[in-house]
Amino acid sequence: MTQPLEPTLSATTGTSVMESVGASLEHAESPEAKGHRISMGALLAVIGLLYLWLGSATHGKASFALSQAFDPVKLPTFTLPGAGTVFVGAILCLLAAAALLIKDAPPKMRVWLNVLAGLGVVFGFMAWIAAVGHQTFQLSFQLNGTMAYATPLILGALAGVMGENAGVVNVAIEGQFLTGAFAAALVGTITHSIVAALIAGALTGVVMGVLLALFSIKYLVDQVVLGVVLNLFASGLTGFLYTQFMSTNQQRFNMAPQMSDISIPLLSRIPFFGPIIFKQTILAYLALICILIVWFLLRRTKWGLRVRAVGEHPEAAETVGINVRAIRWQAVLVGGLLAGLGGCYFTVGTTGQFVKDISSGYGFIALAALIMGRWKPGLAALMALLFGFVTNLGNQTGSVPMNPNILAALPYIVTVIAVAGFVGRVVAPKADGVNYVK
Amino acid sequence: MSAQTIAAPTAPDAVATGGTKRPTPAQVFFESWRSGTAWQAVALTVMAFVFALILGAVLLVVSNPTIMGQVKYLFTAPHLFFGQAWHTISVTYAALASGSVGSWAAITETTSRAAPLIIAGLGIALSFRVGLFNIGGQGQAIWGTLLAGYVGFTLHAPIWIHIPLAIIAGVLGGAVWSGIAGFLRARFGANEVITTIMLNYVMVKLVLAILVTKPFQRPGSNNPISAPVDWSATYPRMEGTQLHLGFVLAIIAAVIVWWLLDRTKLGYQLRAVGANPSAAAAAGMNVPFVLTMTMVIAGALCGLAGAGLVLAPDIIGNPQAITPDMVGTLGFDAITVALLGRNKPVGTVLAGLLFGALNAGATAMQASSVNTPLELASVLQALIVMFVAAPMLVQTLAPFIKERRAKAAVAQDADDEPASAPVVANLVGEDAIEVAQEPSTPALATEEASAVPARAARGIPDDPLPPGAAARSGSPDDDTDTTQEGGAR
Numbered sequence: 001m002t003q004p005l006e007p008t009l010s011a012t013t014g015t016s017v018m019e020s021v022g023a024s025l026e027h028a029e030s031p032e033a034k035g036h037r038i039s040m041g042a043l044l045a046v047i048g049l050l051y052l053w054l055g056s057a058t059h060g061k062a063s064f065a066l067s068q069a070f071d072p073v074k075l076p077t078f079t080l081p082g083a084g085t086v087f088v089g090a091i092l093c094l095l096a097a098a099a100l101l102i103k104d105a106p107p108k109m110r111v112w113l114n115v116l117a118g119l120g121v122v123f124g125f126m127a128w129i130a131a132v133g134h135q136t137f138q139l140s141f142q143l144n145g146t147m148a149y150a151t152p153l154i155l156g157a158l159a160g161v162m163g164e165n166a167g168v169v170n171v172a173i174e175g176q177f178l179t180g181a182f183a184a185a186l187v188g189t190i191t192h193s194i195v196a197a198l199i200a201g202a203l204t205g206v207v208m209g210v211l212l213a214l215f216s217i218k219y220l221v222d223q224v225v226l227g228v229v230l231n232l233f234a235s236g237l238t239g240f241l242y243t244q245f246m247s248t249n250q251q252r253f254n255m256a257p258q259m260s261d262i263s264i265p266l267l268s269r270i271p272f273f274g275p276i277i278f279k280q281t282i283l284a285y286l287a288l289i290c291i292l293i294v295w296f297l298l299r300r301t302k303w304g305l306r307v308r309a310v311g312e313h314p315e316a317a318e319t320v321g322i323n324v325r326a327i328r329w330q331a332v333l334v335g336g337l338l339a340g341l342g343g344c345y346f347t348v349g350t351t352g353q354f355v356k357d358i359s360s361g362y363g364f365i366a367l368a369a370l371i372m373g374r375w376k377p378g379l380a381a382l383m384a385l386l387f388g389f390v391t392n393l394g395n396q397t398g399s400v401p402m403n404p405n406i407l408a409a410l411p412y413i414v415t416v417i418a419v420a421g422f423v424g425r426v427v428a429p430k431a432d433g434v435n436y437v438k
Numbered sequence: 439m440s441a442q443t444i445a446a447p448t449a450p451d452a453v454a455t456g457g458t459k460r461p462t463p464a465q466v467f468f469e470s471w472r473s474g475t476a477w478q479a480v481a482l483t484v485m486a487f488v489f490a491l492i493l494g495a496v497l498l499v500v501s502n503p504t505i506m507g508q509v510k511y512l513f514t515a516p517h518l519f520f521g522q523a524w525h526t527i528s529v530t531y532a533a534l535a536s537g538s539v540g541s542w543a544a545i546t547e548t549t550s551r552a553a554p555l556i557i558a559g560l561g562i563a564l565s566f567r568v569g570l571f572n573i574g575g576q577g578q579a580i581w582g583t584l585l586a587g588y589v590g591f592t593l594h595a596p597i598w599i600h601i602p603l604a605i606i607a608g609v610l611g612g613a614v615w616s617g618i619a620g621f622l623r624a625r626f627g628a629n630e631v632i633t634t635i636m637l638n639y640v641m642v643k644l645v646l647a648i649l650v651t652k653p654f655q656r657p658g659s660n661n662p663i664s665a666p667v668d669w670s671a672t673y674p675r676m677e678g679t680q681l682h683l684g685f686v687l688a689i690i691a692a693v694i695v696w697w698l699l700d701r702t703k704l705g706y707q708l709r710a711v712g713a714n715p716s717a718a719a720a721a722g723m724n725v726p727f728v729l730t731m732t733m734v735i736a737g738a739l740c741g742l743a744g745a746g747l748v749l750a751p752d753i754i755g756n757p758q759a760i761t762p763d764m765v766g767t768l769g770f771d772a773i774t775v776a777l778l779g780r781n782k783p784v785g786t787v788l789a790g791l792l793f794g795a796l797n798a799g800a801t802a803m804q805a806s807s808v809n810t811p812l813e814l815a816s817v818l819q820a821l822i823v824m825f826v827a828a829p830m831l832v833q834t835l836a837p838f839i840k841e842r843r844a845k846a847a848v849a850q851d852a853d854d855e856p857a858s859a860p861v862v863a864n865l866v867g868e869d870a871i872e873v874a875q876e877p878s879t880p881a882l883a884t885e886e887a888s889a890v891p892a893r894a895a896r897g898i899p900d901d902p903l904p905p906g907a908a909a910r911s912g913s914p915d916d917d918t919d920t921t922q923e924g925g926a927r
């Protein structure tokens with residue numbers, strides 16, 4: 001019954017197929033693709049030249065620590081020449097730029113050189129931090145912290161994946177984070193239980209999901225309008241309640257227990273990777289499991305097929321007997337659950353205390369990760385990890401003799417470049433954001 | 439993210455029809471009043487306010503530990519609970535009213551708070567009309583503040599040169615920063631939601647770095663704060679009030695945006711691209727150019743709003759200095775204002791005034807004897823927008839408004855700008871369907887009835903937008919004139 005819908009669904013991936021076909025037929029390159037290729041090449045060349053300059057201003061050695069002080073298995077600290085590593089990054093960038101600028105370069109080579117250039121840029125930057133700041137770069141700490149920062153982003157992006165694949169845009173991830181964080185702090189303080197805090201956070205996310213679904217699906221309010229308003233509502237409500245009774249009585253209402261890292265036996269003893277992946281908070285494990293669950297739900301179950309059908313072509317779904325509104329309700333509520341859970345990170349995942357607007361725009365970064373991840377659970381989670389990586393990188397730049405705020409702005413500049421250059425046009429589920437009028 | 443949903447369905451395909459003389463605004467108003475649309479719209483809006491205030495009152499009571507402590511005496515001594523609840527609610531709302539419209543000083547405080555919201559809201563509304571979801575108001579406004587402030591305290595010139603130069607600097611800053619996002623969207627298809635979010639963060643961080651550099655930092659200070667701008671760059675204000683040049687500029691900006699959208703070739707292209715980019719491209723319009731220009735103009739307006747933040751006099755009338763958190767959440771508040779104003783200039787001005795009033799009242803509320811937190815204003819703002827955006831919910835909660843609904847559906851045809859916002863479009867779509875399902879409805883008896891079946895027929899299939907589009911074809915509309923003007927140029 002639902003089988004004929006499959007071709008429609010795969011149409012979203014059609015564009016990327018078209019692109020690769022277009023790339024293999026060099027003579028058929030469209031003017032647009034050519035312009036894009038040349039601008040990208042020029043941009044990479046500029047980055048490469050910038051790194052050449054950066055390398056010439058770098059002196060000394062760059063040390064990388066592979067393990068932290070309390071890790072079960074100690075690994076050596078290895079040292080690279082600082083300037084040399086930056087130069088390698090520069091050369092990789094220039095090579096990738098050349099491959100893009102030369103008309104008949106093989107497409108496969110371009111892809112590989114792009115990946116190498118990306119790695120070169122990241123490693124060059126880390127080497128530069130270590131050499132200029134005369135400090136050892138804590139590689140293990142960097143990757144471990146990446147997961148911590150990415151936890152709410154992954155859950156938020158997955159919430160967006162659920163809603164938007166069903167055709168309901170969720171701009172209110174930020175609001176769901178805030179209410180989740182608030183409820184987790186409040187309930188965590190009263191019950192002294194992490195589990196209760198997580199459940200409370202997730203449930204408030206669902207309540208926000210109910211508002212989103214009620215107003216968009218039943219009352220047909222434009223979803224973007226609604227998302228923005230729900231954010232304002234959540235920020236106002238949590239801020240109001242915080243000032244009204246929480247801030248004046250922190251002991252009674254705002255002292256939630258904090259999640260501690262859980263080491264998984266055996267697995268956490270694997271050198272290097274063990275402490276990074278298998279020594280995380282319960283919420284981080286939940287986030288990783290949720291990636292699999294969301295992928296499985298969307299891609300491997302009948303319900304997931306219906307969700308995607310409803311998000312692509314609700315009229316067609318309706319004609320084969322799918323209850324469009326019911327499926328959308330379910331998807332939005334599951335999304336609310338995930339985002340509410342993600343919100344818990346900001347209170348019980350860190351200090352255990354709520355303050356006004358504690359999620360500080362992370363919901364929008366999750367939204368960005370979702371779009372860069374092309375509405376796919378795995379890719380969106382990967383993008384969330386990328387944001388976590390660059391955010392944590394900012395914590396390692398303390399000893400670099402440069403205004404920390406300029407360095408803190410770098411990840412966002414890089415994202416803009418990456419979105420313009422490597423992500424390009426993204427295609428949302430076709431009925432995303434369109435209210436369904438039966 | 440389908441940004442097109444925000445696009446105004448002004449439907450250039452409806453342009454071909456029409457061509458008769460356009461009714462004057464007075465006629466339109468009279469017609470809508472006679473048929474009950476105006477009454478219904480006013481009633482819906484008033485009820486949206488009432489419901490928001492009721493929910494706000496409930497929130498005030500349940501979140502107050504002292505009042506909730508009286509609940510256990512509810513049956514033995516009810517006056518304790520109700521007395522205290524009433525006291526808190528009445529004092530709060532009285533302070534809200536007196537702080538926003540209670541006196542001449544309060545009213546001018548409202549206008550001064552409304553000015554940046556209106557200007558930035560106009561910019562956001564403009565980009566929404568083209569289907570661009572511009573979240574970047576914050577970063578654009580920060581540029582406006584920085585550059586206008588810089589000209590404000592470095593240059594020393596007579597007021598009639600100084601103020602315009604400072605404003606131009608701010609406007610350029612916002613326009614360029616927003617233009618980046620517009621260019622990336624037009625050239626590489628980079629999603630403007632991501633780029634504007636990221637450009638916001640870039641500016642939030644960079645402003646801290648910029649304000650400690652030598653040209654910007656106040657001499658002798660270690661904090662990220664600039665020198666105060668000159669008196670000659672500070673907006674002149676009416677003595678003893680907060681009514682200053684900023685509000686005048688907001689009104690001028692609204693008129694310019696209205697003129698741009700409704701009376702120029704670019705405005706027509708802008709609405710056409712918003713309605714259907716493919717159709718606009720097929721009609722020979724330069725879509726990438728329109729996208730970039732929209733972001734540039736939107737950014738210019740946000741830059742103007744930011745300039746106003748630093749050039750406006752402070753509460754006692756003195757010049758201000760640039761501080762990093764000066765812009766605050768202006769970018770997001772402007773989005774809400776634009777959405778409540780249904781992305782139209784007049785609506786944005788009214789919505790900006792409402793939000794300005796609530797913000798001004800919130801300060802008075804916090805200073806009142808019951809110390810109600812400032813954030814109640816945000817809750818009220820959100821609730822008002824939600825209720826206004828969901829007229830069906832308000833009708834369910836207040837059934838007495840429903841009486842004239844069927845008739846109002848028909849009268850929508852005579853409305854000057856039907857379905858220019860998705861909210862309205864949805865309402866019209868719903869009405870059209872209802873009419874179609876009940877062909878014997880009394881509405882068909884009115885003289886406008888002939889338009890209804892056609893609309894309903896086109897409205898049923900799928901999309902909530904076509905009914906609005908079809909509605910336009912039934913009545914003479916603005917687009918016709920614009921095309922002719924555009925063609926003549």
